[in-house]
Amino acid sequence: MGAEIISGIQMRKEILAELEQDVAAMKAEYGQVPGLVTILVGENPASVSYVTLKVQTALSLGFHEVQDNQPADISEQGLLALIEKYNNDPAIHGILVQLPLPKHINEEAVINAISPDKDVDGFHPVNLGKMVIGGDNVRYLPCTPAGIQEMIVRSGTETEGAEVVVVGRSNIVGKPIAVMMGQKGRGANSTVTMVHTRTKDLDAHCRRADILIVAAGVPGLVKPEWIKPGATVIDVGVNRVGVSEETGKAILCGDVDFDQAREIAGKITPVPGGVGPMTIAMLMKNTVKSARWHREQEGLTRTGK
Numbered sequence: 001m002g003a004e005i006i007s008g009i010q011m012r013k014e015i016l017a018e019l020e021q022d023v024a025a026m027k028a029e030y031g032q033v034p035g036l037v038t039i040l041v042g043e044n045p046a047s048v049s050y051v052t053l054k055v056q057t058a059l060s061l062g063f064h065e066v067q068d069n070q071p072a073d074i075s076e077q078g079l080l081a082l083i084e085k086y087n088n089d090p091a092i093h094g095i096l097v098q099l100p101l102p103k104h105i106n107e108e109a110v111i112n113a114i115s116p117d118k119d120v121d122g123f124h125p126v127n128l129g130k131m132v133i134g135g136d137n138v139r140y141l142p143c144t145p146a147g148i149q150e151m152i153v154r155s156g157t158e159t160e161g162a163e164v165v166v167v168g169r170s171n172i173v174g175k176p177i178a179v180m181m182g183q184k185g186r187g188a189n190s191t192v193t194m195v196h197t198r199t200k201d202l203d204a205h206c207r208r209a210d211i212l213i214v215a216a217g218v219p220g221l222v223k224p225e226w227i228k229p230g231a232t233v234i235d236v237g238v239n240r241v242g243v244s245e246e247t248g249k250a251i252l253c254g255d256v257d258f259d260q261a262r263e264i265a266g267k268i269t270p271v272p273g274g275v276g277p278m279t280i281a282m283l284m285k286n287t288v289k290s291a292r293w294h295r296e297q298e299g300l301t302r303t304g305k
């Protein structure tokens with residue numbers, strides 16, 4: 001029997017429906033909606049399509065959405081000044097700067113310039129630090145790892161005491177999801193191993209995994225025989241492996257050979273239609289959370305608490 005397919009498209013739909021209700025409730029309660037600014041520098045086609053999807057999703061939820069497109073030759077100073085403007089704009093609760101940025105701009109400086117209170121991407125060192133401390137300290141989880149964890153939970157996969165193997169150690173996927181799965185609490189409490197390019201016996205580690213999370217960016221890296229029968233496989237990889245003659249669009253695949261892996265795994269995410277849609281849903285969730293938090297702060301200030 002083939003694995004159960006964990007559909008990111010279906011889960012995104014459920015999460016967005018929940019958020020739509022939150023936004024309507026906020027509007028009714030205090031006449032304000034979450035505000036998100038998406039800053040796009042230049043016209044990198046992949047970035048344009050990611051930003052367009054984020055803008056459309058924000059608008060469909062009834063957000064106040066500002067799409068701020070800047071030329072590729074904007075100076076670093078200019079971009080930092082723009083961020084400062086939105087840091088001080090009370091109608092904006094989330095600031096998203098689409099990465100990668102042109103070479104002449106220091107990405108770290110840009111990430112650090114975003115107020116941690118409005119860092120809905122969850123990339124600011126303050127928010128990453130809070131994520132590592134865990135518990136009530138957590139503010140904004142980085143969106144892709146948050147989406148991965150949500151998929152694991154919503155698919156009914158047991159995480160308590162589970163062996164989790166994470167392939168990849170990037171700052172935006174591998175490292176944070178490894179920390180998150182090892183934390184105390186719901187959807188975590190797992191025993192985590194993080195593997196990477198220098199790992200010996202990669203296959204042996206993968207074979208032990210009850211939950212295998214693959215974020216390497218290498219098509220077909222994980223062979224079907226590396227998968228423990230019945231495991232939950234989360235394939236984060238998005239690899240462009242050609243262009244469809246029919247549609248002219250990129251042909252995408254993950255890091256796991258889906259057709260073979262689904263015969264062995266218990267549950268598996270497809271590419272496309274898996275983790276990708278969840279990342280956007282989590283960005284929206286963080287923005288709603290930020291809007292509520294900012295509102296609470298205003299209330300506290302007004303009542304002098």
Ligand code: NAD
Nearest residue numbers: 144168169170173196197215216217236237238275276279
């Ligand atoms: P990255 O290149 O920054 O990191 C890749 C990691 O994989 C590295 O830590 C490296 O050590 C490890 N790795 C690479 N080749 C390996 C090998 N042969 N054996 C063992 N480990 C190996 O990439 P990233 O930003 O973490 O992204 C990883 C993949 O996930 C990419 O395909 C990217 O497009 C995709 N991605 C998808 C989403 C989404 O929303 N669906 C979001 C972020 C990244």
